[in-house]
Amino acid sequence: MHRLALSAKRKVLLNPKTVSIYFFAILFTFLLAYHQRLGQHNNELHISRVVNMRSFVKEANNLSNSQKNPNIFEPKNEVCQRPLTESSTNFNTFDLFESVVAKGNTLPPASKKSRTEKLKVYVLPFTHVDPGWLETFERYTKSTNQILDNMHQFMMKNEKMRFMWAEFVFFERWWSLQNEQVKEDVKKLVTEGRLELATGSWVMTDEANPYFPVSVDNIVEGFQFIHKNFGIKPQTMWSNDPFGYSNSVPYLFKKSGVHRTVINRIHHKLKQTLQSQKAIPFKWRQYFDATGEDDVLTQILPYTHYDILNSCGSDASVCCEFDFKRMTHWSCPGPKPEKITNANVAAKAEKLVNQLEKMSEMYKAPVILMMHGDDFRFDMIEEWNQQHDNFIPVFDEINKGSRVEIRFGTFTDYFNDLEKWYSNNKDSEPPTVSGDFFPYMCALGDYWTGYYTTRPFFKRQGRLLHSLIRNGDIMLSMLRVNLKQRKIGENVKRLEAARRNLALFQHHDAITGTSKVSVMDNYSELLHASIVSTNIVLENLTKSDIDLYPRIHDGIELQTIVDLESSEKEIRIFNSHLFEITDVFKIRVKEREVIVSIDGKIIEAQLEPFFQKSKVEKDSFLLLFQATVLPLSMMKVKVQRGDSGGLTKMAKIEAKDTNAWDLGSSWTIASSTSAPNLETPYFKVSNDPITGAIQSVNKLSDNSKFHCQQSFYNYKEAGGGAYLMRLHTNPKEIIEYQWLKVSGPLRQSIYQKSTNVLQRLSIHNVEGPSGEEVDISMSIDITKERNTELMTRFSTKWDKPLTYTDSVGMQLLRRDFYKLPVQSNYYPMPTAAVLQSGKQRLSIVSNVEHGARFLESGTVEINIDRILNQDDGKGLGTGPDAIPIDMKPVDMKFKLIFDSLESDPTENSRYSTHSFRAQQAVQTIIYPPMMFNRPPKKEEDIEEIEEISNLKFPCDIQLLTVRPLEDNKQLLILYRHATVCSSQKVGNCGGELKSSLMDLLIKLGAKQVQKTDLSGVTRVGGIIKVEYLPDYELKTFDFLTLILYR
Incomplete structure (x- = not known):
């Protein structure tokens, strides 16, 4: 009887007329509901709907692209990554190292072609300033302030001069001391493209040791400062001094809008091999990026170092003749530089052209970047005059001829011309390279591999501070809705100072442990002071005492004795x-x-x-x-004295x-x-x-x-x-x-x-x-x-x-x-x-x-x-x-x-x-749950972080930070890891992103959000109310960055 009833019901449901009736009934109901909602919210949702539609179209296009790349996908309810495939490139550093270094092979050089085009050369004056090495950051600040003072004074009077700056921990210090006229002058130099603000991160980071969320914070801190004061963001990453290079760091910069980079210290034999193949510059590609959408156009400095002796060609003694500071300071391996006069300008120009033409033989494109600087150069106004006044007549003499066109220029000038040439010469695309550049061996045959471990105490200090800052940022974001504005401001200032000290420590002579003893001790004092300051934030927010922390700057973390004699204690455990x-x-x-x-x-x-x-x-x-x-x-958790049975x-x-x-x-x-x-x-x-x-x-x-x-x-x-x-x-x-x-x-x-x-x-x-x-x-x-x-x-x-x-x-x-x-x-x-x-x-x-x-x-x-x-x-x-x-x-x-x-x-x-x-x-060992203790809660306590949570994010989503921005805004950054499939189930997370993201935003008190690039500078789409949150696409190996508005 039951089966007959079901069979009869099936016949009715499958009847074509019945199906049509059901279809139109459902469609009418949907349209009516939509019309009512549209009429009710038309004005306030018009912009939001336009944004959502644009996001939908864009994300549909992105999804189409991601289907071409098997490693980039959005796993809806998948529990792990499908089998990994690898991008196809002309060279990968893993195979190159095995062939050239381990086996001693030599690749046949690329064929030489006679050049018919005029060679374009851009000479870029610069100074390399370490925020700590032989002297402390504070002592070096005196020199960098002088350099920047000279820059302003000289460049406002000499329109042909160009300059580049890359360490914004120093620039911010100098900027804070300037009056409005100086600031307007420097903004004019930047706007006109004469002063290039490169890299943009707070410091030029080491690339072997950092954990990527700290590198992201380093980028955000610098980019936010530059955008606030100049309304721009850098286009080129300059990384001349780290001792080897990660392939992940340029990817972070690419996600922040930087698509060009200049590097230097790679394995000497790999540099020679790439040069012999005319494979520099190249497009640096990620192993997981099959389409090349995140390629970074990469130049490598041509010789053994970034100084002037290694700048113009293969003969260091000739290049030294064009380091005009040496007319009055130091010496050269060959002839000393001379003041350029009508009598010698032709001979000097010919010498420089010969070197530049030899250097150009390593490249396909007739466009050359010639860096002109060294450590803490241009700290004397005398040098500015020497370099500028002697180069200009040499440039003028060279430019009379048909072989070379040369002038002062910036990274932007160089890369724009380089990309233009490649665009006009389709058969000469830059080769693609994948992989990283570790280990680094210099031209002397020394392997720079000890610094990965050197001074682990200081490395541990940095990791501890990072964990504390992240806890402070997240807690402050969760609790700020109930805090007075004055208290919020105090905590934000403490966290900003700590964050900047941590960013300073990412410098390539700090986290590496490669500075003098007194300088390392100074870094340690700064880190410890920031640990203490961040602990104050955390204890104020939780009204509790921290359980584990270092008491002195050169001591390990010590665990507090929880005193149960006077009263029971409430142990609080925060999961970030x-x-x-x-x-x-x-x-x-x-x-x-x-x-x-x-x-x-x-x-x-x-x-x-x-x-x-x-x-x-x-x-x-x-x-x-x-x-x-x-x-x-x-x-x-409550702990008290007594018999536990x-x-x-x-x-x-x-x-x-x-x-x-x-x-x-x-x-x-x-x-x-x-x-x-x-x-x-x-x-x-x-x-x-x-x-x-x-x-x-x-x-x-x-x-x-x-x-x-x-x-x-x-x-x-x-x-x-x-x-x-x-x-x-x-x-x-x-x-x-x-x-x-x-x-x-x-x-x-x-x-x-x-x-x-x-x-x-x-x-x-x-x-x-x-x-x-x-x-x-x-x-x-x-x-x-x-x-x-x-x-x-x-x-x-x-x-x-x-x-x-x-x-x-x-x-x-x-x-x-x-x-x-x-x-x-x-x-x-x-x-x-x-x-x-x-x-x-x-x-x-x-x-x-x-x-x-x-x-x-x-x-x-x-x-x-x-x-x-x-x-x-x-x-x-x-x-x-x-x-x-x-x-x-x-x-x-x-x-x-x-x-x-x-x-x-x-x-x-x-x-x-x-x-x-x-x-x-990895996440829990770097960010362990944080423990506090306090007497039992009192009634007058303010709102606190809840014990319950309905968040069920997918297992592959990592919360990098929810850090403060200006004007009561915050920056939320999520990252989606790719993961291989294991037979063990995790079981402590969910499978759907949108609902958990909405719950998180509500938990953080956000009313509206706006998508940005990784730096938080470039807005993507409009401001959207949280209740109309779109289904954001978050692909593996990618970030979702949102500005939160309250």
């Missing part, structure tokens, strides 16, 4: 991420009898010994408990040698000779019975087993310095360890102790990502060593696996082992090193920058710390202030993530991406 976190959290207490509760319910807790500065603090315990913190929420448990302690550990009277250590293995219902770690070192891992969820054996090595008698790694002996394995096993219901740990290292390796008894990763904390102290490089190795026993390190956290780049010296095989590891064999992958992520190399045996070697007792000849000089022996004890963390992927990688792929779990591990 777009995904929920379930993990084990810890505080320091004095009491053994402790109750931990959430929402009035007592929960399980664990007490264990508290280690700090590599030793046990006998006056306190480490209290651990499990909690789940929702996205962008503040979890509250057995739910707070003391950990069990075992050791191979009980006499090696002094834990105090609170703990009993059991002697054990068996292997100190660790196990939870989700994870099992097997350890060596002698050293306690990890040997293998078994993931019980899918019964997959990974060999992962850790060891430590010292390279003694190291001969490098702050910049260089020079290793002359084989490494010596550290085998003298004592181990201590600490077991409890929430966490199991193995401590290893040697002369310079105290390491804790733990697994957590929680379900989800945190329960299937190995957590490592290292306390390092090599201050008493001499010429030592300390390494840790993780060996997988995989036969020639695919190996990668990350490029500023945005993508993974292939790194192979070559039979070259150790230092030649080292690469930057700003956040991660990855090994993969078949479908198994080991990802090692860290909260501190390192250098890393891979061995043939499936082993990664990570440089942990280094102390060098000599200068390496790269500019720091000699004496106690120049030698990098100012090492400080440093704490650092690692996580090991073991993935079983759904498909094998492509063996010839030169890049890859993280799994969801590894990507989230």
Whole structure:
């Protein structure tokens, strides 16, 4: 009977007349509803609808383009990235390095063609100013102020002169001291194209060590300053001094509207090879960009350095004759420069033309850029007159002839003419190049790979400050709707000052650790002052005390004892991420009898010994408990003295040698000779019975087993310095360890102790990502060593696996082992090193920058710390202030993530991406949940961050920041990672962007939004009300940047 009824119903529904009736009824209902809504909101929504329609058309076009590029897509409810494909380019640096450097091959040179066109040459005067190196930033400011004063004075009187500036941390200082007339004059110079504001970031960043959200902040800070004061933004990125180049950094600038770049320090043999192929300039293409839409036109300076001796051609002695400051200062390798007169101008012009023509043989296009400057040049008004007054007659003489046309010019002049020539010569398109330019080897054969690791204490300071600023920005954005304007202003000023100090530290002689001892100490003081200032913001916003922070500028983070004697405490845990976190959290207490509760319910807790500065603090315990913190929420946990009814448990302690550990009277250590293995219902770690070192891992969820054996090595008698790694002996394995096993219901740990290292390796008894990763904390102290490089190795026993390190956290780049010296095989590891064999992958992520190399045996070697007792000849000089022996004890963390992927990688792929779990591990190790403590809430407390959150962003979306802009506006930046497919489900995030984005905007108190480029300067479309938010397209490897209006 039931089936007959359904069958009859089906006949009615499928009848053509019935279908037509239903169709027109639905259509009429829709049109009526739309008409009513249109009549009600026609005026206020007209602009919004036009914007939405334009956005719809544009995004439809973008979607069409993205379908041509298999790596760029918007995954609606997909859980991971489809198999990666790679862009096709004329050259990629991975293959070039293997062929030219590792195998010693020489590519046949490109054919020479006789040039018939007149050569165009643009001479660009500049000064290279380091915001800290041999002197502190403040001391250098005196010189840069003088240079800029001279620039204004001279260029207002000499219309043919051109100049370029790229360090805006200095420019802002000078600008703030100028009167309105000077400012108007300089604006005129910029508007007329005589003064070029290049790069635009706050500083010229290092490109090996930063994490990309800091690089984005560096760009935003500088671009906002330039746009506010000049109404423009830079068109060219000038990066002459970093020691190697990331392919991700120019991509960030391209997303900010910069499509040209000039670089310099690449591997000497790669530079020679590209020149022999006439492959400079080139279009720098991302591995994932199959269409070339994000290409950056790239010029590389032609010779070994950026100074004047390497500017005009291959003969440095001839070029030196055109450094007219040397008429009165310094000398030359050949004839000294002479004042240009009628008697010598013809001969001098001929000399310069000959050099320029030789240099032009490296290029296809008859357009040449000749940089003319050096470190802190043009600080004397005398030099401005010397360079200008002597070049002008030389230019005039050359321009009389038919061979060369030459004048002072800017990057814009050069690139405009270059692009025009390529446009008119379609058969001579610039070649395409993919990949990065690490490692850097200079013309002397030295590998600049030590600075990836040099002075890790300072690197850790920078990462800590970045995490705090980001927390401060996000919290202030969430709470500002209830704050008084005065309080908002005070907090914004503190965060701006801290952000600028952090941006200063991204400078290529700061985060690298390659400045003098006194300068590094000054950077440390600035970072610590900003940490303290940002902590004040955070404590004011939460009305709580911060749990973990450094007390002094050269000290590690110390954990506060939570005082339970006077009253119970409320522990607050802030999750700054777009995904929920379930993990084990810890505080320091004095009491053994402790109750931990959430929402009035007592929960399980664990007490264990508290280690700090590599030793046990006998006056306190480490209290651990499990909690789940929702996205962008503040979890509250109550802790008080009292009987927990057995739910707070003391950990069990075992050791191979009980006499090696002094834990105090609170703990009993059991002697054990068996292997100190660790196990939870989700994870099992097997350890060596002698050293306690990890040997293998078994993931019980899918019964997959990974060999992962850790060891430590010292390279003694190291001969490098702050910049260089020079290793002359084989490494010596550290085998003298004592181990201590600490077991409890929430966490199991193995401590290893040697002369310079105290390491804790733990697994957590929680379900989800945190329960299937190995957590490592290292306390390092090599201050008493001499010429030592300390390494840790993780060996997988995989036969020639695919190996990668990350490029500023945005993508993974292939790194192979070559039979070259150790230092030649080292690469930057700003956040991660990855090994993969078949479908198994080991990802090692860290909260501190390192250098890393891979061995043939499936082993990664990570440089942990280094102390060098000599200068390496790269500019720091000699004496106690120049030698990098100012090492400080440093704490650092690692996580090991073991993935079983759904498909094998492509063996010839030169890049890859993280799994969801590894990507989230990078974010949580750099931005861990932040903990506060305070007495229980009082009724008069202001509105606070909620415990609940309905945000369900896709797993591949990262919240970079919600930072303040002027006029009570904010800048929200999201990034969509590409991720490889793993068999493990993440389960702590959602699959749809629009609704969660709308919920986030409401949570942040935004009433209207406007889309911009990455810098926040160029607006895209109009201002849109949040309730009519369009379905923004956010492709992988791309950013969504919105200005928020309240």
